[in-house]
Amino acid sequence: MLLDYHLIWENLPLYFNGALLTLKLLLLSLAFGLVLAVPLALLRVSRSPLLNFPAWLYTYVIRGTPMLVQLFLIYYGLAQFEAVRQSAFWPYLSSATFCACLAFAINTSAYSAELLAGSLKATSNGEIEAGRAMGMSRFTLYRRILLPSALRRVLPQYSNEVLMMLQTTSLASIVTLVDITGAARTVSSRFYMPFEAFITAGLIYLVLTFILVRLFKLAERHWLAYLAPRKH
């Protein structure tokens, strides 16, 4: 037999736990990333260079360097400083799960902020003028008109970002975490059958990708129904 699937079957619980960790990393980093992305996007659409430039620099640097470098800077790099090791954050910063989440959240915040800024800039002028004509303050305008509309319209591009993040979480296996890729690496080295081990991991990622694509289709049907082509 060229392929051996018996051992994969026996190690399925390991893959299952790995999938749970992958999903946990994905959800946490997306949630924190989005919370960071909204203020960043607001800075990016600002006309004042004093506000715009720092946000531009942040997204440019994060988007111009590899995720692996960012992860290593946080996980291995921060330990170089005595002050960090003495600080109250050290219990968190020495945990691989926390560092991976932090690095992923920072990374996705930069990409999402650019997407959201693009969506904010694409808001039709009429909506903003209508808001002004109603006497809305700038804050109310953002809260009631610009942000809800931009967050809806960014959904199709954001779904791409979420799929990219699902793939990015595989880097967690490089800093010792046992996510789906980590499970495959464990099985591969324990039984020396890399081909079957990584094929299985790839299939699980494909299934997760299809589920996410489906979920975003449903979300678009719900929140973007007003932009869908007319059916009759």
Place this chain on the structure above:
Amino acid sequence: MLYGYGPSILEGAWLTISLALTAMALAIGLGLLGAAFRLSPVKWLALLGEGYTTLIRGIPDLVLILLIFYGGQDLVNRIAQLLGYTHYIDINPFIAGVCTMGFIFGAYLSETFRGAFMAVPKGQGEAGVAYGLSGAQVFWRILVPQMIRLAIPGFTNNWLVLTKSTALISVIGLQDMMFKAKNAADATHQPFTFFLAVGALYLVLTSVSLLALRFLEKHYSVGIKAAVL
């Protein structure tokens, strides 16, 4: 500078650049082939092209790298053993890296190229045929030069992602700048310094690429009037 590890990291940077360029050359070839498949009127070719892009885009780069490097090596040896070949075959990490990266980004580029080919007005190809050009001549002399302008934005994006993804090849032991930085960090206990330096080098690489490709886009857009809003 950098506790004497500077030259070693620069050597790694050179390997990173050559890996990215070689992989991109392979990806362009595969991308053109994939785009041709997907636009082909032959149904099973179109399906094959679609399967290639869907499969590759749904699996993380790291898993594909590990699959092709460790899994590919294992499979090659199992087949060799079945054929009665007893020596162990080792795959070079550079070749594995080029193949994996080329294979992955070929899938992404085939989407970019497909969109760009579809955006070239149909009359252009038909005019070429009317002048008596052969199919290959129409493709290389009429479609490709016009497609390049439309493909550059997507190409730029793919090139930047590819350059950054090459850092992952250090995981399978290629001595690129990431690998050298990790070694230096372990030896000197100064990981932040070295990873920051490598991050800066990547940033220089991506910034230079952005400028160069922007210049290229201008070059290919000569004679195209942009709409003024």
